[in-house]
Amino acid sequence: MTRPSLDCISGALAVSLFLMPCAALSLGQASDSGAAIQADHALIQAFASSDKSVLNQLCDPEFTWIDANGKSLARGQVLERPPNLANADVEPEPRAYDNVVVFRASRERLHVLRIWVHxxxxxxxxxxxxxxxxxxxxxxxxxxxxxxxxxxxxxxIPFAPETRSEKEAIASWQGVMRAMANNDADAYAPLIADEFTATDTHHDRPYTKSDRLAQIKKQKLAGARSAPPELTGARMFDFGETVLMIAREQRPGAKAYFNTRMWVERGGRWQMLFSFNTRIE
Incomplete structure (x- = not known):
């Protein structure tokens, strides 16, 4: 059986997204990140033209939109009045994890995260x-x-993970939070993926794993301790190899924010891949 070519998507884009057949949006196996890249391109064009038909096909039933001010929109709200995509003209950096592809598009201090699932x-x-x-x-x-x-x-936490993978990812995350609260770099390091980045509203740049370790060690030398934010609510998604959590958190005396994190299972251990934090203004 011959799988339809991705040229169907790119060719339709060259003419008009309105003419794109629905079948073209269903292409690609879980391991085919090329199809996810084509779908991401189609999404950008659909938002640019406010093509609700294409957006309806590309947006997952559980799709969530969070803008830079922390305003959260559900799928129906986005389809009713499509917002403007930030950094739409920035070539994204995709990273594939089996049936999930994570796109990041950054310009100066404005960062955009787009997560696709097969x-x-x-x-x-x-x-x-x-x-x-x-x-x-x-x-x-x-x-x-x-x-x-x-x-x-x-x-x-005031949230109950459901699947085995979700429970193990949460346990790993709580280990990270304890390590940060106790300035324990040795406990922190194995729970964080090497490609980890933390993109937080309250920082001036994304932090890498080595940045975080340096921060923990500096706090320890200074005899200072920081308080991890409290979790007030969360949604989790189990994709097998990876687990995603969209959390709402609250720092003492500060504004609440959304923090999206994803974990991957490697060598029998769940490691955090990224943290993406948007303050609710």
Whole structure:
């Protein structure tokens, strides 16, 4: 059986997205990130032309939109009045994890995350999120006590993961939160993927794994402790090899924010791939 060519998508784009056959949007196996790239291109064009028909096919039923001000829109709201895509003209950096492809498009301090997942009907976008980073990094929130005791999220959270993978990813994340609360670089390092980046509203640039380790060690030398934000709500998605969480969190005395994280299972251990944090203004 011959799989339809991706040229069907690119050719239709060259003429008009309106003429694109529905079948073209269902192309690609889970391991075919090329089809996800073509779908991402189609999405950008569909938003540019406000083509609701194409957007309806490309947006997952659980699609969420989060803009740079922390405003969250559900799929129906996006389709009713399509917003403007940020950094639409920036060539994205895709990273594939089996049946998930993560696109990042950054210009200066404005960053865009687009997460695509392979469903039975083809590649569908699950999340669009923007982060506008500050011009100067804000200091970490100090822990309320010298001991740095952390109940939520280090020990308990007001959310119940459902699948085995979700539970293990949450356990890994809580290990990261405890390590940060206790300035324990040795506990932190194995739970973080080498390609990890933290893109936070309150920082002036994305932080890498080595940046985070340096930050933890600096805090330890200074005898300072920071308080991890409390989890107030979350949605999780189990994709087999990876797990995604879109969380709402609250720092003491500060504004709430959305934080999207994804984990991958490697060598029997769940490691965090990224953290993407948008403050709710």
């Amino acid at each position: 469903r039975e009907s083809g590649w569908r976008i699950l999340l669009y999120q923007e982060v506008q980073q500050v011009a100067r990094s804000e200091p970490p929130t100090p822990a309320p006590t010298a001991s740095g005791d952390c109940e939520n999220p280090c020990k308990s």
